[in-house]
Amino acid sequence: MKPLVIYDDDAVVLKSSWLRSQQFADKFWRKWVAEYLPTLTCRTKWHKEAKPLREGDLVIIVDSTLHRNVWPRGKVVDGFNFAWIVGEASGQDRSIRRGCSKGWQNCERSAYFLLYKWIWACFFISVFIASLVLQLSDGKLFIFLTNWGIILCLLTQLSGAVLATRWHFNLGGARSVATEARTLKEPPPTPKLIKFYWLLHGSSLSLALIITTVYWMFLHGKMNKPMRYPVMSFITHCLNSVFMLVDFLIVAFPVRIVHALYWMLLPIIYYLFTLVYFLAGGRDEYGHPYVYPILDWTTPGRAVATFAGVFVLYLIYSIILFALSKFKRYFSRTLSAMDSPHAIGLI
Template sequence: MVNELWKREFRPHFFRVEHHKPHQFVLCQWQSQEEVHIGYFFYRWFMAAVFLISMICSICDVGRSADFGIKYKKWAIYLTNWGYTICTLQAILGASLITQQFLQQKRQGKYIPVRKRLPIGYQLYWVFHTIAVVLALGITVVYWATVYSPENHRLDVLNVLVHACNSIFMLIDFLLVAHPFRLLHCYWPFLFTGCYVFFNFVYYEFGGTDRHERSYIYPLLDWRRPRRSILATVFGLIFVLAVHCVVWVLFLLRRWVAVAMNKKSDPEASGDICQATSTSIQMDVVEC
């Protein structure tokens, strides 16, 4: 069963942004009916509001001393804030898509049209959501393990919000959504992280400084020490791939539990995780 699982996951079309069931992107994994649930509808808008409001608070350094001045103008140079922006975008886009489907559902009843190709809005949401989950978890681990220091960072609400709650929010969201998480989509967070490293290097070359006027944004990416920075970049990109693999395993567990709990969707479901997971993935196969 494991070999069959790997063969299915590495199908060429799984590399692309394609899925034959667009409605899965506006449904909760744990609902039985194939229509937008009102509770999930309000949840999506609640998360969009939480991310948007907290992002604005982060940009403006709400609750901190008034001496930041130029500091919030450098908000966009940090990977944490790149990741939080993606979290916010996916939350807003997810709320917009579910609203569109909810209104269509009100007009047409339970009928959900079948599309041969995934609409562009759904494609963007899938990409943003995948990047957001992986980056949120990765940023949280790296920040608290290598970046945070009591001497230079405040342990306040805003810091915890963008460096800890980001992962909590995205992990909860990941466990609720119904759409699949592809192992072959690892190149999305990989490229996103690579783009940030490139920006970080160019920013340094043009004399950019961090909030404290230091010539580096992160100590591990201090380009005055190129060997260490390159090594940190390589390990960072490998870490992103590792986090993506961990999230993929969580996806398999999520689908297995969902199949086991919903006998109607898979009457043959058993206690064998490989069999149940294989069945759930087979349900997602895109017919090309």
């Protein structure tokens, strides 16, 4: 077998060859840690009884960001949280508290995140209740897309709060199952409840952005009726998008361009609803034969143009959210590369 690098007596060539050999060694190390090392870990629990990880157990932390042949020792300090034992050989006992990974399904619990999710859920619950009290109008509150969006945001944030609660308190073994799945060579598929929450989150975020854009560009001050509750209108047409965007930047759901097809289902359903509502002789609370002026079916061309414009807006926002998701993932990986051991092996 030919050597990977042919050395020469020239100093410049020797330096270049040494650097190249180091690159090959680093590449081999990364592939060895990522692909071969996991095969050496015997999954004894599938063959015989074995005790699970417990507080105080010693572990070896595998981190591809470390130098070659560096194996820091760690100790389980709280469930599946780990402390890196640093400088033990020199008599120092300095520990750095770290988790296994970052993101949606990580090995850490955060009371702050749990509190945050419930605050967001309570915000949309209170907005929905206030809308019912102030603007029910014999049930016609539900003919407006704005209130469909609020209900969708409520369901999204309430689902997120429930999932965060299950994770934090390990209800039904949610955290234990997910943590165990991370150690498998072929992890199981994402739970259906998480997929449903993922779908809700993308749909409610995109719809909130559409509602905010269309309202302030085409409907504000042009609804042919008085604005009785300006504060509530600001909350449901502006803060809805702000709260959902903040949540989008915090949670770790990825975005796919093809997801826009799923997100468009709700506007299509609403579009057909306004047509059926018009044909059935429906009126808004002031007797107008439409829900929104831009969806007035007495002029079908305008209604069709509105739908086409909404479709274009969905495509634009899908691209923007996709770009933000990629940037968020890149930023998270950059931070994780500096401070995140992501795989462990029990001594």
